[in-house]
Amino acid sequence: MRQWLMVLLVLAGIGLGAWGLTRFAPAPEGAVLGRRAPDYRLLNIATGDSVNIRSDYDGHVTLVNIWATWCAPCRAEMPSLEQVYQDYKNRGFRIAAVSVDADRPDQVTAFGEELGLTFDLLHDASGAIQQAYRTIGVPQSYLLDRRGVVQWIELGEEDWRRPAHRERIERLLGD
Numbered sequence: 001m002r003q004w005l006m007v008l009l010v011l012a013g014i015g016l017g018a019w020g021l022t023r024f025a026p027a028p029e030g031a032v033l034g035r036r037a038p039d040y041r042l043l044n045i046a047t048g049d050s051v052n053i054r055s056d057y058d059g060h061v062t063l064v065n066i067w068a069t070w071c072a073p074c075r076a077e078m079p080s081l082e083q084v085y086q087d088y089k090n091r092g093f094r095i096a097a098v099s100v101d102a103d104r105p106d107q108v109t110a111f112g113e114e115l116g117l118t119f120d121l122l123h124d125a126s127g128a129i130q131q132a133y134r135t136i137g138v139p140q141s142y143l144l145d146r147r148g149v150v151q152w153i154e155l156g157e158e159d160w161r162r163p164a165h166r167e168r169i170e171r172l173l174g175d
Contacts, residue, residue: 036149037054061145
């Protein structure tokens with residue numbers, strides 16, 4: 001009888017704790033349409049400095065692309081990202097391409113050099129940005145306006161040269 005009483009007390013404690021967490025814990029932020037994107041610190045591979053996804057890109061229309069070197073769809077969409085970057089970089093458009101490869105940053109650097117990428121290559125070896133942004137997979141992209149508000153979310157390989165994507169970017173650039 002005493003054993004069952006202890007089991008019931010433990011289960012009641014777990015239930016009370018779960019109720020308290022769901023009732024009073026802050027909801028996970030994530031990247032949500034219409035809200036400011038989470039600010040997240042990463043390594044800029046080119047400079048070796050750390051950058052914040054939202055605050056260091058403030059004032060720019062920014063495409064945050066979460067990807068990995070081993071991901072075939074990520075590799076396939078990179079040329080279109082580079083083209084769109086070249087077309088709009090002088091108007092205030094930036095790309096923050098965040099590699100979630102667990103390996104050293106030199107693998108990401110080699111990938112960027114192989115494909116001739118000139119936009120910002122960032123590295124998150126922990127992959128924790130995927131939890132912070134609540135991604136479903138890679139590649140996943142978030143288009144932010146100049147205030148860091150998420151305006152568009154895209155999952156999977158995209159051709160960023162498509163007219164619909166260009167219209168979104170141009171509307172946010174507002175020139």
